[in-house]
Amino acid sequence: xxxxxxxxxxxxxxxxxxxxxxxxxxxxxxxxxxxxxxxxxxxxxxxxxxxxxxxxxxxxxxxxxxxxxxxxxxxxxxxxxxxxxxxxxxxxxxxxxxxxxxxxxxxxxxxxxxxxxxxxxxxxxxxxxxxxxxxxxxxxxxxxxxxxxxxxxxxxxxxxxxxxxxxxxxxxxxxxxxxxxxxxxxxxxxxxxxxxxxxxxxxxxxxxxxxxxxxxxxxxxxxxxxxxxxxxxxxxxxxxxxxxxxxxxxxx
Amino acid sequence: xxxxxxxxxxxxxxxxxxxxxxxxxxxxxxxxxxxxxxxxxxxxxxxxxxxxxxxxxxxxxxxxxxxxxxxxxxxxxxxxxxxxxxxxxxxxxxxxxxxxxxxxxxxxxxxxxxxxxxxxxxxxxxxxxxxxxxxxxxxxxxxxxxxxxxxxxxxxxxxxxxxxxxxxxxxxxxxxxxxxxxxxxxxxxxxxxxxxxxxxxxxxxxxxxxxxxxxxxxxxxxxxxxxxxxxxxxxxxxxxxxxxxxxxxxxxxxxxxxxxxxxx
Ligand SMILES: Nc1ncnc2c1ncn2[C@@H]1O[C@H](COP(=O)(O)OP(=O)(O)O)[C@@H](O)[C@H]1O
Ligand SMILES: [Mg+2]
Numbered sequence: 001x002x003x004x005x006x007x008x009x010x011x012x013x014x015x016x017x018x019x020x021x022x023x024x025x026x027x028x029x030x031x032x033x034x035x036x037x038x039x040x041x042x043x044x045x046x047x048x049x050x051x052x053x054x055x056x057x058x059x060x061x062x063x064x065x066x067x068x069x070x071x072x073x074x075x076x077x078x079x080x081x082x083x084x085x086x087x088x089x090x091x092x093x094x095x096x097x098x099x100x101x102x103x104x105x106x107x108x109x110x111x112x113x114x115x116x117x118x119x120x121x122x123x124x125x126x127x128x129x130x131x132x133x134x135x136x137x138x139x140x141x142x143x144x145x146x147x148x149x150x151x152x153x154x155x156x157x158x159x160x161x162x163x164x165x166x167x168x169x170x171x172x173x174x175x176x177x178x179x180x181x182x183x184x185x186x187x188x189x190x191x192x193x194x195x196x197x198x199x200x201x202x203x204x205x206x207x208x209x210x211x212x213x214x215x216x217x218x219x220x221x222x223x224x225x226x227x228x229x230x231x232x233x234x235x236x237x238x239x240x241x242x243x244x245x246x247x248x249x250x251x252x
Numbered sequence: 253x254x255x256x257x258x259x260x261x262x263x264x265x266x267x268x269x270x271x272x273x274x275x276x277x278x279x280x281x282x283x284x285x286x287x288x289x290x291x292x293x294x295x296x297x298x299x300x301x302x303x304x305x306x307x308x309x310x311x312x313x314x315x316x317x318x319x320x321x322x323x324x325x326x327x328x329x330x331x332x333x334x335x336x337x338x339x340x341x342x343x344x345x346x347x348x349x350x351x352x353x354x355x356x357x358x359x360x361x362x363x364x365x366x367x368x369x370x371x372x373x374x375x376x377x378x379x380x381x382x383x384x385x386x387x388x389x390x391x392x393x394x395x396x397x398x399x400x401x402x403x404x405x406x407x408x409x410x411x412x413x414x415x416x417x418x419x420x421x422x423x424x425x426x427x428x429x430x431x432x433x434x435x436x437x438x439x440x441x442x443x444x445x446x447x448x449x450x451x452x453x454x455x456x457x458x459x460x461x462x463x464x465x466x467x468x469x470x471x472x473x474x475x476x477x478x479x480x481x482x483x484x485x486x487x488x489x490x491x492x493x494x495x496x497x498x499x500x501x502x503x504x505x506x507x508x509x510x511x512x513x514x515x516x
Contacts, residue, residue: 058421077423084421088414094436107422107432155422 011036011191012159016066019052026052028216029066034159037189039182041202043245044212050195051087053217054161057193058084070158081108083152085162089144091136098123098132100147104155118154125187126150126180142173146180153184160185162194166201178205182229199249203242204231211248221248296483301490304483315475315484317467322488323495325468326457329385330499333392334453340393341400341449342442348401349408349438350430362401370395370452371459383464388457395456396449403445407438443507450503454496469495 012034019027026049034040044050055061057068059075068075075082083104091100101123105115123129126146131139136147145165152160166174182205185192196202202209203225211221223245231238278298284290285297296304308319317325347354348362370391381387411434419429461470469492476484 060417060420077421078425079423082421082423084418086414086418090414090418092415092433092436094439103419103432104422107419107424107428161421 009036010034011038011071013069014057014066015069017053017056017063017068018065019049019056019061020064025216027056028218030217030219032210032219034191034193036191039185039192039194039205039207041206041209042193042195042212043197043199043202043209043249044217045214045249046197048212048214049217050197050212051163054084054163054193054195057159058082058161081155081158083155083157083160085145085148085152085160085165087163087165087167089136089141089148091144091147093136096133096135097128097139097143097147100136101128101150101154104151108155110155122150122154125184142169142177145169145177149181149184153188153190156188157190160190160192162192164196167196167198174201179230181205199242199245200233203238203245204233209245211245223248292482293480294482296486300483301486304487308487314479314481315472319491322467322469322472323491325385326461326470327495329388329468330392330453330457333389333457334396334450336389336393337396337400337449337453338446341397342404342445345401345404346408346435346438349405350434366398370456371463374460374463378464383466387464388460388468391460392453392457396453399445399448399452403441403448404438407441408434410441411437440511443510446503446507447500450499454499458492
């Protein structure tokens with residue numbers, strides 16, 4: 001059912017994933033898989049359980065039923081290489097920008113030399129070199145999200161989870177950061193699950209979009225976005241896909 | 253511009269008023285005794301206290317030790333107890349904030365001991381240590397450890413949960429999260445404890461010396477009472493206040509420097 005290309009193996013398998021908070025059924029038997037190196041977007045109305053869903057995927061929260069498999073094994077952050085870019089800023093205020101980016105590699109005990117080399121590379125790619133020695137409260141909101149993105153990519157994650165990372169930023173900055181994100185993903189070939197309630201954003205970045213229903217939430221549709229990159233939001237084909245996804249959401 | 257103007261009109265006043273109040277305070281105090289309004293058996297005049305202060309630099313009697321000896325004893329006791337309180341209290345509080353086992357085991361006992369005023373331990377410490385320095389160090393340790401534990405504990409508890417989640421998603425162990433997230437995030441609160449703990453230590457030191465000592469500033473105050481010398485009582489009080497203030501200023505500077513090192 002998944003991975004546009006059958007030659008690429010499935011990296012992530014989600015099976016019957018269910019979450020209840022007491023009597024409230026939020027996620028109802030979600031099933032899907034993600035191919036290695038795929039950029040998957042998940043869109044759904046606010047409050048449908050997107051954040052909950054990512055919390056389950058990252059195993060921050062136990063599921064009520066069902067499991068997530070990475071390369072066939074049940075997901076475990078101490079074993080698998082996960083990274084999570086949160087909706088909220090998650091920079092450590094007592095570390096410089098560079099030290100913040102290094103945090104993930106530090107936790108994973110990446111050897112010092114490798115760490116420094118990758119830091120240089122990734123900081124350069126996301127344009128953080130100039131503010132490497134500043135503290136998070138000295139840089140702008142978009143820089144703060146870039147730090148989180150750079151930190152996430154720096155560990156070469158098997159699975160990168162992103163929860164509306166650019167939700168708080170203005171439109172112009174957003175396109176810029178989305179381009180940067182797509183370029184990073186293209187270069188580093190990470191498997192990404194990108195959650196958003198912004199349909200245009202989803203169509204702009206993703207290889208494939210999963211559309212979630214209202215609570216109790218299920219995967220209601222799947223839309224493959226086979227547009228060349230860089231994408232143009234004014235392109236009639238882009239608009240067509242965007243409207244199709246919008247229709248799918250409105251319908252439920 | 254207007255900010256600077258406001259400052260100029262305000263500053264001289266803020267210099268004059270404190271001087272005025274201090275001069276008035278000592279002036280009235282001195283004249284109360286000079287004109288015999290208050291009998292000298294009840295209170296000594298500032299000049300008498302000053303005279304004794306000068307004499308006590310070289311004169312051992314009547315209380316048995318030089319002023320500097322008393323001060324040195326008190327400072328030694330206070331600092332030993334203070335440092336021990338920091339060394340035990342801060343790690344304990346930090347660990348209580350993060351490890352449920354430590355919290356579960358230590359918290360009930362801590363809550364049990366906390367409401368007991370430190371000087372209530374004096375009789376026991378006399379049984380255990382006599383009236384020498386160790387007993388006082390124990391009292392001061394008890395006094396100083398409370399704010400250290402509380403501030404460190406609260407500091408860890410106040411760690412932004414999203415930062416902890418972020419570390420978890422990278423596969424950080426409990427210990428890594430404690431060291432790399434919780435402790436740095438608690439540091440401002442921990443530094444806040446330095447000042448509070450010192451105040452507790454110093455106050456309780458004097459309390460302890462009043463009751464059980466043969467040396468120290470608190471002892472000097474007690475001797476003043478026994479010898480019916482109000483000037484010695486007042487000199488002891490003044491030295492306690494001055495020394496405490498000086499130590500406070502030093503700790504404040506240390507704290508500022510430490511904080512500047514970790515926060516911008
Ligand atoms: N810890 C929780 N306890 C109870 N209900 C929760 C909890 N977390 C989320 N929910 C509920 O689950 C639903 C989905 O929340 P969330 O995943 O944050 O949605 P989204 O990210 O899509 O906006 C909401 O109705 C919310 O009230
Ligand atoms: Mg959300």
